[in-house]
Amino acid sequence: MTNFFNLSKIEDPQLEDYYAKSMLELNDFFGIKWKHHTPVVFVVNDRDTINILHGEETGEWIVGWISGGNIVFVLNKDKFGEHSVHKYDDNDYYKLIKHELAHLFFKVITGNKTDPKWLWEGVSILVSGQAEKWGKPAGFKGFLDGKDVYIESGYALLLLTKKYGDDKLIQFLKAYKDFDGDVSVLFKETYGLDLNYGTFNGLLRS
Numbered sequence: 001m002t003n004f005f006n007l008s009k010i011e012d013p014q015l016e017d018y019y020a021k022s023m024l025e026l027n028d029f030f031g032i033k034w035k036h037h038t039p040v041v042f043v044v045n046d047r048d049t050i051n052i053l054h055g056e057e058t059g060e061w062i063v064g065w066i067s068g069g070n071i072v073f074v075l076n077k078d079k080f081g082e083h084s085v086h087k088y089d090d091n092d093y094y095k096l097i098k099h100e101l102a103h104l105f106f107k108v109i110t111g112n113k114t115d116p117k118w119l120w121e122g123v124s125i126l127v128s129g130q131a132e133k134w135g136k137p138a139g140f141k142g143f144l145d146g147k148d149v150y151i152e153s154g155y156a157l158l159l160l161t162k163k164y165g166d167d168k169l170i171q172f173l174k175a176y177k178d179f180d181g182d183v184s185v186l187f188k189e190t191y192g193l194d195l196n197y198g199t200f201n202g203l204l205r206s
């Protein structure tokens, strides 16, 4: 049983730079000014500790997650080779940090929502720049049902925002805060589109 962990501050200008750039862009994208209790990032050094903090065995692809309202955990960049399946890359690491921070912004703007999974992950994949980096899927066929969310949902939102703008997505997320029904109803109200694969495959081919 392990319930105690060592914590100490890190002085790393590169990481601070990634953080500052992410926060600036995320505040801008989500249209807020996060000033108090701003996010903190805990750097974890090994898979064992990740599993304990995460509360379950994690796959080697998991290198970041969030906790509560302002905490991000990421695997130490120097431990990627040893404790993950990912090859370390500076730019990918920046996007990873931004992806996790974006989840915290999503919670702020939607009043603590973390679902549906395609929207929750899609927004982070979109705003972190991962959607553009990871590229276009062959077609949309699973993300709305929680399948292939990492492959499809970010790009789906990229196509949506390219056509209708970022502001429309923010309007949708803000409205989602006070909305308890089926998200497809709100989607239809906001975009005038049916929330189905046909809609996104149409955007992909237009």
Ligand SMILES: [Zn+2]
Pocket (backbone or CB within 6 Å): 099, 103, 120, 121, 124
């Ligand atoms: Zn995520």
